[in-house]
Amino acid sequence: MSALTPLVLRLAHSGVLANEDYPVLADLSIPARREAAETILIAPEQKTKGVHLVVSGFVYRYKILPEGKRQIIGILLPGDLCDLQAAILRRSDHFIATLTDSEIATIPQPVVDKLTLDNSRIARSLWWSTLVDESILRTWLTNMGQRQADKWLAHFFCELLLRLQIVRKAEDNACELPITQDKIADILGITPVHVNRVLRELREGNLADIKGRRLIVPNTAKLWSFCGFEPDYLHLSAGW
């Protein structure tokens, strides 16, 4: 299994790749290296030399305010490219760090250039992947602004489970969730104390539970309807 397999699984959803493109991607032998949890991959203002790909593990984006407050602005799962946008913008405006011990592949800049210049379908599918990230951001912003903490947390769980299922890292109703309540708080924009209380509510309502760093959702449909989850924003189906 190539380090790129999860990426290819994701890009397949873009609906722009042709059969002949898959070998091109599969045959790239990009080595993945291990990184310990809480390793900073990119910092603001830092110039990049390649594009990081998450092969296994969880990675997160975050911003730090002058006062020291932290907002997590994205979770990167296997198959996600971390800093394609930083490569184009030429500097990052936020931090990217590993959440867990992870395998990270760095695709050298020349390889990215070759892929995107030689094959307009692959270029298009990579662009597509950054636009899905943007769509997720719009949804998070909407959740933050309009949903209460219980619904927002439930929505986050729905999204995570679904995104992990695409890359075959989740079962039907459970997945890894290697994340402390402290970090969930910085995702939702609330305090850790309140995360804990809301989590209890979800548990008591049989909607979701976290046990031993795993998320368990007894009834997916019930959780979806609880928070009004509509997965269109993940752009999973490739229908024209």
Add this chain to the structure above:
Amino acid sequence: MSALTPLVLRLAHSGVLANEDYPVLADLSIPARREAAETILIAPEQKTKGVHLVVSGFVYRYKILPEGKRQIIGILLPGDLCDLQAAILRRSDHFIATLTDSEIATIPQPVVDKLTLDNSRIARSLWWSTLVDESILRTWLTNMGQRQADKWLAHFFCELLLRLQIVRKAEDNACELPITQDKIADILGITPVHVNRVLRELREGNLADIKGRRLIVPNTAKLWSFCGFEPDYLHLSAGW
């Protein structure tokens, strides 16, 4: 003055265009048409036939929750492309509508394709522009999650003034703000009543005021430091 002038002013900040690219863009004669305020340009699930460019006026993106709540997820100013991302994703996941009477140019899909396929620098600069949008989203998300309403509103004012100055639609300390408190509320994710109170605070603190649909900032530096505004995320300087 071409309808594309504001766009070119923006793309100049990408730092990837060469001198010879400017005539290519300037010579495109894309007609702009007038649209009344509150005209929906794009709706979710709708297929697009071209890319909308704001020539004059204000445009906004928003999402509607199942319960009917609205979150505004972006303001589009002259020079901004509305739906380049929808063209790639092949369907929109949100609404785009005019905020004011506006001039909108629709760049036909074939022209977009030609620009992006024939000229990799122009393609790159267009991609750059979508990534700046994404960067703004990350900052809004951070503001929503971590800043209190007064600072968030002040930050929004700082951003708006600066973005309008780039396209020469604002003076040093004032700009148009053709927007009701109701809409500001849906940007910040708070209630209109609270917007009103926070606005009064800013007025009383001599930080900012709205008079006759115009934003007035007596002392820009003071407003910046009040809310910790750091404009890096707008990626305005093209420095390598």
Add this chain to the structure above:
DNA sequence: CGTACTTTTGAAGTGCCTCAACGGTAGTGG
């Protein structure tokens, strides 16, 4: 088997919301 981290719970406080009313202003038509 201590040490450090994470989770849990309680109690009091605050930012923002809700509901409701009133005032201002611009446009419209008589």
Add this chain to the structure above:
DNA sequence: CCACTACCGTTGAGGCACTTCAAAAGTACG
């Protein structure tokens, strides 16, 4: 020129979601 209407801005009072501070209990690990 004045009424009428509609919308927007402003203000007050009470309530709720979430925060803050603090402490205790559970869990992982060398």
